[in-house]
């Protein structure tokens with residue numbers, strides 16, 4: 001179902017795992033900072049609301065969305081006890097093909113880092129046609145994708161302990 005039809009931040013809230021056992025990192029892109037700041041605030045609140053201790057959350061900033069996968073790799077390399085990394089960014093379509101290269105690179109990069117480390121690396125990246133679509137998904141009428149990324153991190157962290 002498309003986001004247009006639903007506020008996805010409401011999904012599965014009844015089954016969010018208790019986050020108290022987990023250590024989570026958040027990497028956030030500085031590009032489109034108003035949007036990524038809102039994603040970050042949503043993710044942070046969702047983690048702490050669900051029991052993740054503040055001292056168990058590591059936050060770092062990177063210049064742009066393109067840098068998120070290498071940042072996630074560095075975090076997982078350095079902090080072996082992390083249970084998940086949440087990557088937050090916002091790429092807005094411009095006039096050229098730049099958008100496609102960044103989106104492809106970050107989606108593939110995050111997948112590769114996740115598989116390399118066998119750890120959840122969450123794709124909390126907005127890839128929108130315009131600024132309004134981004135606003136709508138960063139605490140606007142379609143919810144906050146930062147919340148969803150945090151819930152996904154908790155679900156995947158729990159899955160890793162049960163598999």
Ligand SMILES: Nc1c(NC[C@H](O)[C@H](O)[C@H](O)CO)[nH]c(=O)[nH]c1=O
Nearest residue numbers: 029031063064065066089090091092
């Ligand atoms: N245009 C957007 C960018 N561009 C910057 C790249 O992410 C990257 O930092 C640069 O190419 C250097 O490697 N980043 C975004 O997050 N959002 C954009 O819309």
Ligand SMILES: CC(=O)[C@@H](O)COP(=O)(O)O
Nearest residue numbers: 092093094095096098099
């Ligand atoms: C990611 C983009 O498409 C954008 O920020 C770059 O803009 P442009 O393609 O107009 O150079």
